Amino acid sequence: MVAVFKNLFNLSLADDNDEKKGKLSGSISVDRVVKSFIQNDGGRVVALSGVSLEVGGGEFVSLIGPSGCGKSTLLRLIAGLNRADSGSLYLDGEKITQPEYQRGLVFQNPLLFPWLNIHSNVAFGLRARKIYRENKNEVEKFLKLVGLEKFGRAYPHQLSGGMAQRASLARALINRPRVLLLDEPLGALDAFTRMNMQDEILRIWRERKITMIMVTHDVDEAIYLSDRVVVMSPGPAKIDTVLDVPFSRPRARSNPDFLLLRSSILKILNYGGQIVEPTYQI
Amino acid sequence: MRILKIWWPLLSSSLAIVLEIWLPNSPKHPPVAEPYFLYLLILASVLFLGCAVGCCLRAGFRAIIDDKAYFYAAALAALNALNLVTNKFSLLPAIFFPTPDRILNVLVTDFPYLFADCLGSSAKLLFTGFFSGAVAGLITGIAVGFSKKISYWVNPLIRIIGPIPPTAWIPIVLVAFPTTFGGGAFLIALSVWFPTTVMTSSGIANVQNAFFEVSSTLGAGHYYQIFHVGIPAAMPFIFIGLFTGTCSSFITLMTAEMLGVKNGLGWYINWQREMLSYANVYAGLIIIAVSFYIFITMFFKLRDHILVWQKGVIKW
Ligand SMILES: Nc1ncnc2c1ncn2[C@@H]1O[C@H](COP(=O)(O)OP(=O)(O)O)[C@@H](O)[C@H]1O
Ligand SMILES: [Mg+2]
Secondary structure, eight states, rough: OOHHHHHHHHHHHHHHHHHHHTSSSSOOOEEEEEEEEEEETEEEEEEEEEEEEETTTTTTEEESSSTTHHHHHHHHHHTTOOOOOOEEEEEETTTSSOOOOEEEEEOOSSSOOSSSSSHHHHHHHHTTOOOOOGGHHHHHHHHHTTGHHHHHHHHHHGSOHHHHHHHHHHHHHHHOOOOEESSSSTTSSSSSHHHHHHHHHHHOOOOOOOOOEEEOHHHHHHHHOOSSSEEETTTTTEEEEEEEEEOSSOOOOOOHHHHHHHHHHHHHOOSSSSSOOOOOOO | OOHHHHTTTHHHHHHHHHHHHHSSSOOOOOOOSSSSSHHHHHHHHHHHHHHHHHHOOOGGGGGHGGGGGGHHHHHOOOOOOIIIIIIOOSSSSSTTSOOOHHHHHHHHHOOOOOOOOHHHHHHOOOOHHHHHHHHHHHHHHHHHOOHHHHHHHHHHHHHHHHSOOGGHHHHHHHHHSSEEEHHHHHHHHHHHHHHHHHHHHHHTSSSSSSHHHHHHHOOOOHHHHIIIIIIIHHHHHOOOOOOOOOHHHHHHHHHHHTTTOOOOOHHHHHHHHHHHHHHHHHHHHHHHHHHHHHHHHHHHHHHHHHHHHGOOOOOO
């Protein structure tokens, strides 16, 4: 009974978030989380074997690692879409038990609702939370933020991959989540669109001071965007190394320090090919 | 060539008029009160003459008739042929194959009765049954699609009752219900209910789980997800179910009227058949064809309106 009351109290605190954002900064804490799946053949796969991670409010962290090492699983646990077998996860000290708008999620596939036009897709969160009426103008604002102000009436099938992903980003951002979880959001895009989207994400991250945790396959992308890069390794699935990225932004991808960090990450990832160390003279 | 094309319907109807006037009627067919077939042909000629002239004067006019020109010409030729085979040469048994003139005469003279009484009664029965069946089907389908518990108890029932053709219930239902109207409506509802239920629940079961996941991270609760994710996503399936139900409801309507309900178009056709007035039977069939055509057209209009998002036609 007391617990229920406490939960209600916490929820109402979370609801009028904007002013209190200073305190509820969006820090994530993952504490010795174990997660395994039963496969179709009856076998057990340990997707995460005791993972701990602290992400500060407003930080940009990338998760990188070979496929199948549990990156998506970790993100889904933070989102509240799956339950951990043991261990716990917290958002600003509050235990994560189920999905909520405070932890927005963007997948590789934009997953726009095909039956809604772009305007209604972006407005979905506001409508679901029954705050659409008083926040109507927000929709235009967020469409503009991702450069889709002219496409509000278009349906998802009429957009290109990059535009759809930007709409998906706007849809998650309009809830003003404390944390935005991104699971290979740019993986399906061509190189040029991807670089533009990286800058866009960076701009939004700076403007809105949201904590961002992003899964990526792209070492360059991880270094270009993040404050820290978390390298994960499989069998048993765990965090291998956490690297700081101390460079100031905007970052030049051809910077020697950038390339040095890049090759050391590739080494940790046990990249099979030849790594050409950058050599430079002063 | 394209200029010639728009004159074809006029040519066809003119030919029909010439033959209708020039050739004597066969004595095997009883004479009719008014030459409505000739009126119809003249009306068609005036219409197509107007169209053809309009096409010559204004380019925009062409689109209305152009691609259908050959079809209209062929349809008029078919009517012409039917008139020759029956009215002029009497090549078919006169009693089963009345002349177009006779059928038109019946349509005109019996129109108030056919339209107000028979069609009205059929429409009332159809709409009552159709809408209650559709609503019941949607509710059952949604409940089965979203609730494991309801699915556990109701699914076996659907699987056993569903495949029985609704018309097989006629002997029981028409006796069990206090009025034949109630019984007929129930049978029509049953024939709409089954396909709607099955397609609604399987449509919901086929919705990508990822849509529910995304919506839950956007702050949608369980009920919001049902009405704003599950049902819209299942809409294409739901419309397939409703369409199947529509077709099967027409069959049920006709059978119920022929076998028990003493009213409506099905009953009228059956009654006229027993009296060997085949012109009336055809007149009834024409009314049925036209009204079901309108019903289905409206249904598809509604579907296109609701499923605009599905059409990949408009590209940016
Ligand atoms: N729903 C699931 N059912 C069964 N196995 C799963 C499920 N989700 C993930 N796994 C397994 O857990 C492991 C980690 O998967 P995932 O987190 O998706 O890896 P990554 O995103 O790093 O490529 C994989 O071996 C995968 O097969
Ligand atoms: Mg993954």
